[in-house]
Amino acid sequence: MPLQKTDAELIQLDKELLWHPYTSMSHPTPHFLIKKAEGSRITLSNNQTLIDGMSSWWSVIHGYNHPTINEAMKSQIDDFSHVMFGGLTHEPAIELANTLIKITPKELSRVFFSDSGSVAVEVALKMAIQYWHSAGNPDKKRFITPKNGYHGDTFAAMSVCDPVNGMHNLFKGTLTEQFFIPSPPTGIDTPIDEKYLARIHQLIKKHHTEIAGFILEPVVQNAGGMRFYNPMYLDRIKTLCDDFNILLIFDEIATGFGRTGKMFATNHCNITPDIMCVGKALTGGYITLAATITNDKVALGISDKGGVFMHGPTFMGNPLACSAANASLSLLASYDLENLITNIETNLSKSLNKCKALENVANIRCFGAIGVVELITPIDQHRIQPLFVEQGVWIRPFGKLIYLMPPFVITNKEIETLGDAIYNVIASLEQ
Ligand SMILES: *Cc1c(COP(=O)(O)O)cnc(C)c1O
Numbered sequence: 001m002p003l004q005k006t007d008a009e010l011i012q013l014d015k016e017l018l019w020h021p022y023t024s025m026s027h028p029t030p031h032f033l034i035k036k037a038e039g040s041r042i043t044l045s046n047n048q049t050l051i052d053g054m055s056s057w058w059s060v061i062h063g064y065n066h067p068t069i070n071e072a073m074k075s076q077i078d079d080f081s082h083v084m085f086g087g088l089t090h091e092p093a094i095e096l097a098n099t100l101i102k103i104t105p106k107e108l109s110r111v112f113f114s115d116s117g118s119v120a121v122e123v124a125l126k127m128a129i130q131y132w133h134s135a136g137n138p139d140k141k142r143f144i145t146p147k148n149g150y151h152g153d154t155f156a157a158m159s160v161c162d163p164v165n166g167m168h169n170l171f172k173g174t175l176t177e178q179f180f181i182p183s184p185p186t187g188i189d190t191p192i193d194e195k196y197l198a199r200i201h202q203l204i205k206k207h208h209t210e211i212a213g214f215i216l217e218p219v220v221q222n223a224g225g226m227r228f229y230n231p232m233y234l235d236r237i238k239t240l241c242d243d244f245n246i247l248l249i250f251d252e253i254a255t256g257f258g259r260t261g262k263m264f265a266t267n268h269c270n271i272t273p274d275i276m277c278v279g280k281a282l283t284g285g286y287i288t289l290a291a292t293i294t295n296d297k298v299a300l301g302i303s304d305k306g307g308v309f310m311h312g313p314t315f316m317g318n319p320l321a322c323s324a325a326n327a328s329l330s331l332l333a334s335y336d337l338e339n340l341i342t343n344i345e346t347n348l349s350k351s352l353n354k355c356k357a358l359e360n361v362a363n364i365r366c367f368g369a370i371g372v373v374e375l376i377t378p379i380d381q382h383r384i385q386p387l388f389v390e391q392g393v394w395i396r397p398f399g400k401l402i403y404l405m406p407p408f409v410i411t412n413k414e415i416e417t418l419g420d421a422i423y424n425v426i427a428s429l430e431q
Helices: 007-017 067-079 091-103 117-134 155-159 194-210 232-243 296-302 319-334 337-357 381-390 412-430
Strands: 034-038 041-044 049-052 108-114 142-146 179-181 211-216 247-251 275-278 290-295 361-367 370-375 401-404
Touching: 049 412, 067 319, 091 108, 091 290, 091 319, 108 117, 108 296, 117 155, 117 211, 117 247, 117 275, 117 290, 117 296, 142 194, 179 194, 194 211, 194 232, 211 232, 232 247, 290 296, 337 361, 337 370, 337 412, 370 412, 381 412, 401 412
Parallel strands: 142 179, 142 211, 211 247, 247 275
Antiparallel strands: 034 041, 041 049, 108 290, 275 290, 361 370, 370 401
């Protein structure tokens, strides 16, 4: 039965009962009660409508309440919402695996479904360790990764997140110590720095007998700093990995499904990773689902001498989630994706460029459907969040970064409004 409460009472109850992401129970940040979301708009309980600049953490690529995905899920509910994946299988999962194999680079051929991005990363790391175990190299069980990365909040995923901005200090001693290299120099067109690659080479040469895999976010480091880098580094890192028997793992959880202007960020370079993780936008942001996709070498290697892959979540391959993903991917296939994202990129640049004139702005950068305004001094989230709502937009900055990752259905006019709101909020704080 619905709670018989006013909006203010609901918000108060939320404060008393609920944790939100990365928040304090004693000093919670403000939270806004919403009652509907449609297309690129979120409607608050007071009927104010906000333009969405976040795609709900980059996942709702087709906008909210999309009739095609709604229909697919409703139809699946009428058949069955869930069955165990041990011993049973179903068409939604088979169809989704088949599509993923088709749209990812051709060597990727085997799919493991899990519930969230973090778990997809756990699965990828486990695959790498099990692969080397089966291959008679049980010492290869650590990972190398660039600083400023973000791969999720579970323990193995945390161990490969940025060691300073991540949660390393707090969990020191409980996390596996991994090998960190500096993050790639920023700028998509910045020429390759041979010295940087030589440093990686040196580290790998020294420790390769312990290293199972190299994990990174291709082309864009996301939650660890919204940094863009030259895709050629990926080609060069792949060569290093091949030379020293290291599996290459791409975490495409943020970049997958068009965000960078190609279906996957991997498509900006000429190589294929051994393992790739996808999540976030996989279901069009409707429901949680992730996948870890690998090649025959890794999949069959793990199964060598009767080995089985040691993972199997309760809700593995959830049919309702798979049906949402199938509908989302059919929508994506119907778009002229590269042109659509190029248009968003052009308009993001246009709308954010005026922020250059502001004193507290250090840098503005756009790549694909990602627009970033980096500040000189960090902003206070408690203070800035209500200011954005006053401007009629939903934007959630972190640290020094105010960024936009709008749904792909955003209009040019809405992008302009988002940019104006960012300008107005930063300007008002400078007064
Ligand atoms: C969000 C994210 C994750 C974690 O996914 P969850 O679904 O939040 O567990 C992992 N890697 C990257 C690159 C992400 O952006």
